Amino acid sequence: MTAAVESPKADRRRSLAWALLVAAAVWLVPANLLPIMTLETLGREQAGTIADGVLRLLQSGMPGLALVVFTASLLIPILKILVLAVIYWRTPAHPRPRGAIRAYRLVYWIGRWSMLDVFVVALLAGLMRFGVLARAVPEPGITAFALAVVLTMLSAHAFVTSQLWEPDHGSGANP
Amino acid sequence: MSDSLSPPRAAPALVCHDCALRLAPPAAPRGHWFCPRCGARLGSRHRLRTQAVLALAATALVLWLPAVSLPLVYVDQFGVGGSVSILSSVAALFQERHGLVAAVVFVTLVLMPPAQMLALLVAMARLRAGGRPGRWLGWYRQGREWAMPEIFLLGALIATTELGGNASLRLGTGLFCLIALVVTRWIAEGLADPAALDRLLEQRRREAGDDGRR
Structure with a gap:
């Protein structure tokens, strides 16, 4: 369908979804490049990015947890933004709406699990605040990451799924 | 959606x-x-089954206060002890000048879980009384994705294993309340x-x- 038959509300909501998604993609860059947390153990300071956290888990012999953190913190945020961008791009009147809504439902509910790293940092920061021998200090990267995750969730929220289909003229006339 | x-x-x-x-x-x-x-x-x-959902939502609400305020984990590093609760880690983030992260953690763990369960409780009570749940049901649904205690639990597991090497840990009452809260909320949402x-x-x-x- 052409944009003319589209309701202005859906149009506005799609612009909002795009804007939030672009903002999320921008914040994802510092989120992955800046350190999210500094660990000070026995006088040794070690600032780590998200990827460092995954490596640390891998090196301490926990490949299962490393895989979970890798998926939740590195893979899902990027994948969710890409999937949503492709869906928004081909809307309205998506050529394959059924596949699109399946992908949308999937990333919609999986995306929140990216918040995992924010909670890990929050807990470590709270637990190891006054440690004499070991301390954990949150770094700016975690703010960027939290923003990226929240903005992606808001973007998916703003998108109106019914515009994947052409407006439903038929069944209105035929009861 | x-x-x-x-x-x-x-x-x-x-x-x-x-x-x-x-x-x-x-x-x-x-x-x-x-x-x-x-x-x-x-x-x-x-x-x-509105009655069961009502009971579960009420249980989750009761569990909420100890889950956020009681210590989740006690840590002992070479004789120096410490503990953490959800509220104290929010306070720590705030004092470390990560106000935005503190706000996100506060909203997703302290504010949204009880708000969402309260909305479900009121909606179910109104349905049982033969009325319409009105906006309460909408609020419950909007809140669902923003309440993240189950994600925090996984985060706690990862944080404690990261620490496990150089500190001795003891689990606190708060953690058990949080687990109970997650399970109750899970069943309530499944039934609703x-x-x-x-x-x-x-x-x-x-x-x-x-x-x-x-």
Whole structure:
């Protein structure tokens, strides 16, 4: 369908979804490049990015947890933004709406699990605040990451799924 | 997911919540059934057990206060002890000048879980009283994705294993309350089946429309 038959509300909501998604993609860059947390153990300071956290888990012999953190913190945020961008791009009147809504439902509910790293940092920061021998200090990267995750969730929220289909003229006339 | 765009019209009673397809309501209960166009589940095999959902939502609300305020983990590093609760880690983030992260953690763990369970409680109580849940049900649904205690639990598991090497840890009461809260919320949300709820609401609306349309 052409944009003319589209309701202005859906149009506005799609612009909002795009804007939030672009903002999320921008914040994802510092989120992955800046350190999210500094660990000070026995006088040794070690600032780590998200990827460092995954490596640390891998090196301490926990490949299962490393895989979970890798998926939740590195893979899902990027994948969710890409999937949503492709869906928004081909809307309205998506050529394959059924596949699109399946992908949308999937990333919609999986995306929140990216918040995992924010909670890990929050807990470590709270637990190891006054440690004499070991301390954990949150770094700016975690703010960027939290923003990226929240903005992606808001973007998916703003998108109106019914515009994947052409407006439903038929069944209105035929009861 | 997103609300439908078209305003509800009088004749066909059922609108798919995902693709806004208008359908005739099924004449008889037919178990699980799905939208023919987008595959969203529109009907449920289960009847809505409002009483059970009420009880579970109330339990989750009671568990909330100890879950956020009591210590989750005690740590002992070479004789220096410490503990952490959800509220104390929010305070720590705030004092480390990570106000935004503190706000996100506060909203997703302290604010949204009880707010969402309260909305469910009020909605169920109103349904049981024969009324309409009104906005409370909408708030419950909007809040669902923003309450993240189950994600925090996984985060706690990862944080404690990262620490495990150079500190001795003891689990606190707060953690057990949090686990109980997650399980209760999980069952409550499962029982408050969205498809069953939608169909019940439509039924109420039809009944109200039949004798109440002026």
